[in-house]
Amino acid sequence: MYAHAPILTPSILAGDHANLAASAAIVAQLGLKWIHLDIMDGHFVPNLSFGPQTVAALRKNSKLFFDVHLMLSEPHRYIEAFAKAGANLISVHIEPAYDHVATLARIRELGCQRGIVLNPGTPASAIEHLLDQVELVLVMTVQPGFGGQSFRRDQLEKIARLSALRKERGLNFRLEVDGGIDLATGAECRAAGADTFVAGTSFFNAPDRAAYAATIAAW
């Protein structure tokens, strides 16, 4: 028995960056509720994407749940800007040095759900003390920074461990996976206990996106 029904959260990183509103509309028109927004600072990860101004512009035209993944060395400096821009969930990485507890508390104070993210090389034990302070744990299944990479199967054990910890401690956080997710790799993550599936490349390139979304909804 799974803790949560499955959610597909398409990553707009693989959308049309000359018309992100149209990419968000594709997601909404399928009846999906979530969209994943990847924010990169060129420092924590070797790439740049977009910032709060773009998120605010998208918010004007969209009622989707904005699942904002901050890949930033200093996320605490930007959470207020993203909350004001219309984020519903803000996920911050555990790896950089900042006050994680205070930052998660501030995200909640700003009226957003809280997420904590682990890179592939970071063990589940690094966030064990924060599990009761988040609504979502995001396990990266690629090294963050770029879409279109191959799924890392070595992360399945971590997903299973976090799923077991959730049950043991009677917690309710969502368990999200991000990177190289498609209908095959996502199903493996589902079997390990994941319930929230980020998909960029495989979703936007799917020949039949409605069928793609329906498959995940049935997991």
Ligand SMILES: O=C(CO)[C@H](O)[C@H](O)COP(=O)(O)O
């Ligand atoms: O956080 C990310 C990259 O750092 C993206 O969310 C992720 O890579 C999605 O892209 P794809 O589904 O194409 O792998």
Ligand SMILES: [Fe+2]
């Ligand atoms: Fe992401």
